[in-house]
Amino acid sequence: MRLAFVDLVFCWPPNGGADVDLYETVRRLQDEGHEVHLFVPGLEGSWERGEFNPDDLPFPATRIPFTNRSLHPRNLVARFRQAVDAYRPDAVFVCDGFFLKPYVTLALSHYPCVARYYAYECAYGPTPELCEPDGTPQPSYLREPEPCRRQTVAGLKEHITHWRLNFWAREYLAARAFMPGYYRTVKAAFGNLRAAIVSNDIMAGHLEGLVADIRIFPGGVAVADYPAEPPPSKEANARKVILMTGRAEDPVKGLGVLCQAGERLARTRNDFEIRATLADAPRDADWLKAIGWQPRTRLVDEYRAADICVMPSLWEEPFGLVAVEAMAAARPVCASRVGGLKGIVRDGETGYLVAPGDAAALAERLAALLDDAGLRRAMGVAGRRVAEADYDWTQVVRRHYNPLLEDLAS
Amino acid sequence: MSAREKICVFYSIRHNFERVLENVRKRMPHAAITAMVPKGYAITARERSWVNDIVETERDKYTVKDIGAFFRLLRLARAGRYDRFIVLFASARHRILAGASGARVCECWTLDGHIVPLSRHALSVPIRLLCDAAVGRLWYWRAWLSVHRRRVRPRERR
CATH class of the missing domain: 3.40.50.2000 (Glycogen Phosphorylase B;)
Structure with a gap:
């Protein structure tokens, strides 16, 4: 099949998990024999959107340049329609994007159109934050548009009045997402989709009744890139590494809870070190080390050096790629019982699940793993097995994308 | 060069x-x-x-x-x-x-x-800041009026 992928925020090197997901999906579908082409808007002077060199990608890609002034729905839609029509695809995948995504979805609805949602943008639309720092979810724009609209404008006040617009705020204004008519556009876009791909059942629940075909696809990892050997046994007093990767500085990722758990552990033992992908350590503790933001290639080395991985998220993680990476690296995972993590980490088998925000429970589970090298090893081996069977990219594409494409073709 | x-x-x-x-x-x-x-x-x-x-x-x-x-x-x-x-x-x-x-x-x-x-003129930065603040406030009030005065109609909600 000829497949067109449209992503409104794609960058390479990646800015986040969605970029990696798209890159791997497109690459693997090409390997499966499909003709693929990626279309991305490039915003002049922006490093947050469309920043990539097509020569760095293993599949064909077109960067459609825009300026701040020309990035408005009518122009965006016209230029994307022109570019995609020239490619004449059999199906279109509209991937990451925020407020402009519904316009593009509508403009390309003369093709079998599938939308990929990576987080809760499908339900929360113009809400600047998906949840409060303590993890309390915001109201859904689809069900309660009025409080959402007000909350968004209030949340973006500083950005807009000082005219310091990040790509989120810029897209909000460009899409006129504050207007009441925007709600109709969002709903119409959902109605025209052949299918929507989401990462967990919470997201699927938000789209229930709006999209005809909702499919839950996991993300994936290239399992072969990760060390297959579980952590080596260390002497009882040797320092074991507890690793937290991902956007550790984001409050909803739960670093605060991990630090509380670290303090509890530090009262009785000094055989551990917590490493987090942070620019600066938030407190002066010899057991906490900031390792900075790591590119993907170096991250594998961090996993290799780790004994235990943690994901103490406070919000309903859409997927939980970090946990899958840790399992692919044959490391036991201590994670919160939230969102996609509930389905990834098998409690007591590949790691432990604890209640979100429960530092005492987290400390207890970490202590159990620190004390028992055999347990770390057994959970690591089990995690690797699950990652190979369920989350390897080749498996994800064959098991999930190929049946979807067959349905689209029919 | x-x-x-x-x-x-x-x-x-x-x-x-x-x-x-x-x-x-x-x-x-x-x-x-x-x-x-x-x-x-x-x-x-x-x-x-x-x-x-x-x-x-x-x-x-x-x-x-x-x-x-x-x-x-x-x-x-x-x-x-x-x-x-x-x-x-x-x-x-x-x-x-x-x-x-x-x-x-x-x-x-x-x-x-x-x-x-970038201009090296001493006043370029304050002028720029004032212009940005003016544009930003106009946009903000436009958005504020829209969300507080114009509601999503019930037909659109269904």
């Missing part, structure tokens, strides 16, 4: 900085390029290959409260006697820094290869 041109590139986020240093070196292969980076910054081998000199600043973030530190940064920028001062974002702080660096040419280099000349 003069072979002796002295260029200072002021640090920004890692992969942006790397990319812009590469662009600067490609466009001005004979220039003496100085990378101005925060203290303790682990410069990569790739970054090092494009620069002639590395100057470390006192800190990596400057706030309004650290006015003394900001003046020391300005002194550092002026001490280099650069011909061209390059920043990666055209924010007010970067404009002030570039304008006060004493360089004849001040520019903002974007990742996609665009070069935006």
Whole structure:
């Protein structure tokens, strides 16, 4: 099949998990024999959107340049329609994007159109934050548009009045997402989709009744890139590494809870070190080390050096790629019982699940793993097995994308 | 381009900085390029290959409260006697820094290869800030009126 992928925020090197997901999906579908082409808007002077060199990608890609002034729905839609029509695809995948995504979805609805949602943008639309720092979810724009609209404008006040617009705020204004008519556009876009791909059942629940075909696809990892050997046994007093990767500085990722758990552990033992992908350590503790933001290639080395991985998220993680990476690296995972993590980490088998925000429970589970090298090893081996069977990219594409494409073709 | 041109590139986020240093070196292969980076910054081998000199600043973030530190940064920028001062974002702080660096040419280099000349006029920054604030407030009030005065109609909600 000829497949067109449209992503409104794609960058390479990646800015986040969605970029990696798209890159791997497109690459693997090409390997499966499909003709693929990626279309991305490039915003002049922006490093947050469309920043990539097509020569760095293993599949064909077109960067459609825009300026701040020309990035408005009518122009965006016209230029994307022109570019995609020239490619004449059999199906279109509209991937990451925020407020402009519904316009593009509508403009390309003369093709079998599938939308990929990576987080809760499908339900929360113009809400600047998906949840409060303590993890309390915001109201859904689809069900309660009025409080959402007000909350968004209030949340973006500083950005807009000082005219310091990040790509989120810029897209909000460009899409006129504050207007009441925007709600109709969002709903119409959902109605025209052949299918929507989401990462967990919470997201699927938000789209229930709006999209005809909702499919839950996991993300994936290239399992072969990760060390297959579980952590080596260390002497009882040797320092074991507890690793937290991902956007550790984001409050909803739960670093605060991990630090509380670290303090509890530090009262009785000094055989551990917590490493987090942070620019600066938030407190002066010899057991906490900031390792900075790591590119993907170096991250594998961090996993290799780790004994235990943690994901103490406070919000309903859409997927939980970090946990899958840790399992692919044959490391036991201590994670919160939230969102996609509930389905990834098998409690007591590949790691432990604890209640979100429960530092005492987290400390207890970490202590159990620190004390028992055999347990770390057994959970690591089990995690690797699950990652190979369920989350390897080749498996994800064959098991999930190929049946979807067959349905689209029919 | 003069072979002796002295260029200072002021640090920004890692992969942006790397990319812009590469662009600067490609466009001005004979220039003496100085990378101005925060203290303790682990410069990569790739970054090092494009620069002639590395100057470390006192800190990596400057706030309004650290006015003394900001003046020391300005002194550092002026001490280099650069011909061209390059920043990666055209924010007010970067404009002030570039304008006060004493360089004849001040520019903002974007990742996609665009070069935006920055004015060295003393009033350019406050004028720009005032214009931005005016535009921003107009947009904000437009959005505020829309969400508080115009509701999503019940038909649209179904």
